[in-house]
Amino acid sequence: MFAACFRFVLPEGTDWNAMRQLMKERSKQFIKLPGLRSKAFLLDADRREMGGNYVWETRESLEAYLRSDLYLAVVRKLGEPKELRIYEVPEYVDNAK
Template sequence: MITAITTFQLPQAITREEARRIFLSTAPKYLDAAGLFRKCYILSADGRTAGGVYLWHSRAEAEAMYTEDWRVFVREKYGTEPSVTYFDTPVVVDNLTHEILSDA
């Protein structure tokens, strides 16, 4: 499994409620994305940094999401350039399903 963390510095701070509205407007784009287990939208306490934490089945599936079209979408929606950082995720504790997942 792969965790991808996307972040972008916003041109101006937004409130939690503004972020919630924006995030809800983009959330359907990620439903049924191939290989995506979960996406968590994130917003810094000062409202200046936003992004997402994604858990993917594979790096290839993650990279298939973060195309130039995705970058254009983020630039147009938020007015800033996104960054993407990948992490290997060998184990996940899921308290909703009460499972410990491993990619081995």
Template sequence: MIGATVTFSYTDDFDRSRITEVAENARGVFEGMPGLRFKFFTFDEQKRQVVNFYVWDSKESAEQFFTEELRERVTGLYGAAPAIAFVEIAAIVDNSAR
């Protein structure tokens, strides 16, 4: 499994409600997406950063998703280019079924 972080700073046009709205509107795009196990929409208001985390079945699935077109779309949406980094996932603990 491969993890991917997508990090970018956002402009003054964004606040908690706008970021939450964007995440909720985008959620449907990711539900049932082949190769994607999880996506977490996160943000840090103090740093004015969004850090989204994805868990993919393979690096190939992740790389197919993170195209130049996607980077441009994210840049246009948030007004900042994203930094994308990949990490190998050794294990996942999922306590959600408790």
């Protein structure tokens, strides 16, 4: 498995309540996304940051997402991420199961 951690910095004056609503609306697009095991939407209004932590079954599925229309739409809306880090996930604990 592989994790991808994205961080975007948004401009001053961002409507954070609108961003929370956008995250809620967009979350539906990630349901049953091929290869995606989990996604957490992240927001820190004090630092003007938003992003996501993703866990993918394979590196290939992660890379396919980075080429997808879904990801490219995010980049069009928010700009390139300030940070994108990819990690191997040698073990994954899911307490929800």
